[in-house]
Amino acid sequence: MATPRRKSAPVAAEIPEEKQPVDLGLLDNLLGYRLRRAQLAVFQDFLVAMKGFELRPAQFSVLAIIAANPGLKQSRVSEALGINRANFVALLDELEQRKLARRAPAPGDRRSNALYLTPKGEGFLKDAYRHLLAQHEKRVEAVLGSADKQLLLGLLDKLTTLA
Amino acid sequence: MATPRRKSAPVAAEIPEEKQPVDLGLLDNLLGYRLRRAQLAVFQDFLVAMKGFELRPAQFSVLAIIAANPGLKQSRVSEALGINRANFVALLDELEQRKLARRAPAPGDRRSNALYLTPKGEGFLKDAYRHLLAQHEKRVEAVLGSADKQLLLGLLDKLTTLA
DNA sequence: GCAGATTTGCTGTATTGAACAACAATGCTG
DNA sequence: CAGCATTGTTGTTCAATACAGCAAATCTGC
Numbered sequence: 579m580a581t582p583r584r585k586s587a588p589v590a591a592e593i594p595e596e597k598q599p600v601d602l603g604l605l606d607n608l609l610g611y612r613l614r615r616a617q618l619a620v621f622q623d624f625l626v627a628m629k630g631f632e633l634r635p636a637q638f639s640v641l642a643i644i645a646a647n648p649g650l651k652q653s654r655v656s657e658a659l660g661i662n663r664a665n666f667v668a669l670l671d672e673l674e675q676r677k678l679a680r681r682a683p684a685p686g687d688r689r690s691n692a693l694y695l696t697p698k699g700e701g702f703l704k705d706a707y708r709h710l711l712a713q714h715e716k717r718v719e720a721v722l723g724s725a726d727k728q729l730l731l732g733l734l735d736k737l738t739t740l741a
Numbered sequence: 742m743a744t745p746r747r748k749s750a751p752v753a754a755e756i757p758e759e760k761q762p763v764d765l766g767l768l769d770n771l772l773g774y775r776l777r778r779a780q781l782a783v784f785q786d787f788l789v790a791m792k793g794f795e796l797r798p799a800q801f802s803v804l805a806i807i808a809a810n811p812g813l814k815q816s817r818v819s820e821a822l823g824i825n826r827a828n829f830v831a832l833l834d835e836l837e838q839r840k841l842a843r844r845a846p847a848p849g850d851r852r853s854n855a856l857y858l859t860p861k862g863e864g865f866l867k868d869a870y871r872h873l874l875a876q877h878e879k880r881v882e883a884v885l886g887s888a889d890k891q892l893l894l895g896l897l898d899k900l901t902t903l904a
Numbered sequence: 905g906c907a908g909a910t911t912t913g914c915t916g917t918a919t920t921g922a923a924c925a926a927c928a929a930t931g932c933t934g
Numbered sequence: 935c936a937g938c939a940t941t942g943t944t945g946t947t948c949a950a951t952a953c954a955g956c957a958a959a960t961c962t963g964c
Contacts, residue, residue, distance in 0.1 A: 600821040603809025604870050605802055609881055609890060610783045614798070615823065616897040617776045619904035624773050635777070636950085639768055646766025653912060658763040660778070665951060667914055689912045689959045707767050718772055721899045727772060730896045734779040736884045741782035799921085816941060828922060830943060852930045852941045 613737075620718065627714035631706050636661070638710075640669060641703045644679055644693045651684055652691040678702055776900075783881065790877035794869050799824070801873075803832060804866045807842055807856045814847055815854040841865055 605611045624635055633641075636659075643655050656666035670693070673679040678699035684690035695703065719727055768774045787798055796804075799822075806818050813821075819829035833856070836842040841862035847853035858866065882890055 600806065600813065600817060601809040602806070602821075604805040604866070605809075607878075608801075608805075608873070609878070609894065610780070610787050610798060611802060612894055612897045612901075613776070613780045613783055616900040617773070617780045618823070619901045620773045620776055623903045634949085635773060639774060642767040642771075643763065643765070646764040646768075650763065651912085654763060658765075660781070662951065662953085663913070664915080664953080687912085687960075691913075703767070710771070715770075715772070717903060718900070721902055722896065726896055726899075730893070731772065731775055733885065733889055733893045733896070734775045736889075737779040737881070738775075738782045739884055740786045740880060797920095814941085825922065825924085826942070827924080827944080850931070850941085854942075 609737075623717055624710070624714055627710055627717075628706065631702075631709065633706055636669060637673060638703075638706065640673060641678060641695065641699060641706075644695050645700065645703055648694050649682075649684075649692045651687075652681070652693055655693055673699070772900075786880055787873070787877050790873055790880075791869065794865075794872065796869055799832060800836060801866075801869065803829075803836060804841060804858065804862060804869075807858050808863065808866055811857050812845075812847075812855045814850075815844070815856055818856055836862070 602611075621635055628634075628638070639659055640655065643658055644650065647655075652666065652670065653663060656663050659666075661669065670679065670681070674681060677696050680694055680696055681691040682694055684692040722730065765774075784798055791797075791801070802822055803818065806821055807813065810818075815829065815833065816826060819826050822829075824832070833842065833844070837844060840859050843857055843859055844854040845857055847855040885893065
């Protein structure tokens, strides 16, 4: 008869059924699932890098678009980012309250707002981006490699044409 | 003096400033942004393919995991999918109400539920997956190619290790 | 020039997803 | 047995997203 079990030094064969890895099944071949997990991981890493900046991905994207296209109309900015016109209002409100962006009258159309970064906003975006490169993108390239990152960007763009 | 403008046949040089494409600026190099856009496009395409099945991506993933691991405990399923224990309850409630999955007493632990698909659930998942392959994944491979899809899956898995 | 349609920014509402604390029942460990 | 951990659940909060409707402004066809 075998020696009675003690709680020390677990023997391999005794490991209970609980820790066998879960089989992904049909999910394993589904691009959408893998894409979502990867996106969540990257956003999570983005948030960690932006700790202290209080800047979520959507807010960063708004600042970046305005910086690259100063004076662009509000509706064009929201459209470029795929953000609903109505939802964009509160998003921009907060950036304006934080004095990072401002609404100005659009020349030639009194309905529209032309959007600009404030000087503070320009500096803030530059700092945030530098931080992002130094931490977030650095970690990304650590697991991917620079060449694979460019490759991945190309593949993702193809997928975006699905919509 | 130039001929006065008419509204017909616009001359190239006369196109107003409105339709120049928006510059993505810093966003262009940010993996997270491109990932998110691609993921939204793929999920959108998933939803179109699942029209008539009333099955969202998260629901599909739950059915797929249960099918591949019948009898798995509820907490293990939610953990495998990265879904909060608490949020998983309502998700599973609906699948159970639709008679696609069921909670059974877990052998040896009266706290836990062991999850199974019902026969109806098995058929439903099979039908949904067939539909998905025929439409959704087909469109995905149309823009990606089969080789690039496998390549992409590998790159995404590397990213997921970030979390 | 004018009437009708469209655009723009905005408000309000509803839905969804996810994070979190708390709890009761149960299981585990010393 | 006493204390601690796990499990499923409820309830709350917060962010993201969609949508209908509105007033002001603009545009279009006649």
